Amino acid sequence: MKLVTQLLAFFTLLIAAAPAALANPSPAFEGRKLYISHCMICHGMDGKGYGPLAKKMKIEPEDLTDYVPTMSDYGLKVIITGDKNVPKSLRSRHGKISKDMPKWKEVLNQSQISALIAYLRFLSTTKHDLPGDPELGYELYQRYCSICHGVEGIGDGALTNLIGVIPIDLTNPKKADDFSNSTLAKDILEGKGDYMPGWKGILTNEEVDALVSYIRLLYQVWAHLEDGGLVVVMRSPTLENDKDRTTALLRDTSCNSKANLSAKGKAEAIKVGKLFKSRGINIQQVISSPHCLAKETAMAAFGQAEAVEYLASNVKLPSDKAESFASQLDTRIGSYEGKGNLVVFTHESIIKDLSFQKLKDGYFLVIKPMGKNEYEEIGVYKMNR
Numbered sequence: 001m002k003l004v005t006q007l008l009a010f011f012t013l014l015i016a017a018a019p020a021a022l023a024n025p026s027p028a029f030e031g032r033k034l035y036i037s038h039c040m041i042c043h044g045m046d047g048k049g050y051g052p053l054a055k056k057m058k059i060e061p062e063d064l065t066d067y068v069p070t071m072s073d074y075g076l077k078v079i080i081t082g083d084k085n086v087p088k089s090l091r092s093r094h095g096k097i098s099k100d101m102p103k104w105k106e107v108l109n110q111s112q113i114s115a116l117i118a119y120l121r122f123l124s125t126t127k128h129d130l131p132g133d134p135e136l137g138y139e140l141y142q143r144y145c146s147i148c149h150g151v152e153g154i155g156d157g158a159l160t161n162l163i164g165v166i167p168i169d170l171t172n173p174k175k176a177d178d179f180s181n182s183t184l185a186k187d188i189l190e191g192k193g194d195y196m197p198g199w200k201g202i203l204t205n206e207e208v209d210a211l212v213s214y215i216r217l218l219y220q221v222w223a224h225l226e227d228g229g230l231v232v233v234m235r236s237p238t239l240e241n242d243k244d245r246t247t248a249l250l251r252d253t254s255c256n257s258k259a260n261l262s263a264k265g266k267a268e269a270i271k272v273g274k275l276f277k278s279r280g281i282n283i284q285q286v287i288s289s290p291h292c293l294a295k296e297t298a299m300a301a302f303g304q305a306e307a308v309e310y311l312a313s314n315v316k317l318p319s320d321k322a323e324s325f326a327s328q329l330d331t332r333i334g335s336y337e338g339k340g341n342l343v344v345f346t347h348e349s350i351i352k353d354l355s356f357q358k359l360k361d362g363y364f365l366v367i368k369p370m371g372k373n374e375y376e377e378i379g380v381y382k383m384n385r
Ligand code: HEC
Pocket: 034, 035, 038, 039, 040, 041, 042, 043, 053, 057, 059, 060, 061, 062, 063, 064, 067, 076, 079, 080, 092, 093, 094, 096, 097, 098, 099, 100, 101, 102, 104, 116
């Protein structure tokens, strides 16, 4: 208890100074809220179909955790919106969807439906329920835990250097998924080892459940990447362009010499590749801007890089050319169908057109292809380096 009190004094100081800069939390956050307010009454808290209203219906809903993995996002969208033109192949076991399943078209917008689907996918892959409200968990986490576990949960909080310990990486599904909800709750309440404080008396059981739920959603992006079929967008490290400008000028723009990527940049890139590898993420293909630095960073990280013209910086391009490159990239991402993931190395000016979010150093963008030239952003995440 003494440790906690001492640390809390620390926190108040440090937290006042720390910017709350969590990368976009997974859409499953929003989806859970919608699920509870709109779907739970029939489909049940865990999606298995035992909601309080289910027994009143002639046709009881199927177990969504079995059903959802067999369906594409498009199919789910059609069923949830209640679109009239449900293709035969998408109809459920009854040949058509019963009237008991409401049509949500007028109630929910596109992004809410996507969030719901993200949450349904979470429900069908997770071994663990969400026992509490992850939004509350997020707030509590930032207040009490990020100081050690890091704003993003990867274990790089400000206090870790001071006390010289590295907490577990909460964003790693291989680690956190092994703990049951009750083990996590117990460890949070009672503490662990010399430096993980116990929060009994500070946090209520409800707050601990909220934290457990937040932790469950934290590692979703990595779990998705393990499943493959996604597009990961990265850029070369900034230090190569900014702070290193003098040496950058000396670099060989023909890409023939080996002096383009600095030793530090190369070491960082290798770490990135190792991180993906250590998590068992399958990288099927890497495409990069023809710019030497992007290509070399990609090579150092993943050992492969196919240079494609449409990933070149568009800053100095005539607008028709820039538009043509942008549409080629949209198609490449939207129609990606590989089993593993596609990695795209490009420049900030290109990324700005793909996402409203800015990719800071060490951040990457995860995108889900939706066919043709359409795709959805899953989120922006920070690399554990
Ligand atoms: C009033 C009860 C009710 C509510 C509320 C409800 N559903 Fe359903 N839902 C059903 C029933 C009943 C079925 C089964 C329809 C059938 O198979 O003909 C169903 C079917 C489904 C299916 C297809 C799987 C199956 O059982 O055939 C999905 C996916 C689905 N619902 C998602 C949702 C989502 C997402 C929400 C919230 C936005 C929601 N439902 C809200 C009653 C409901």
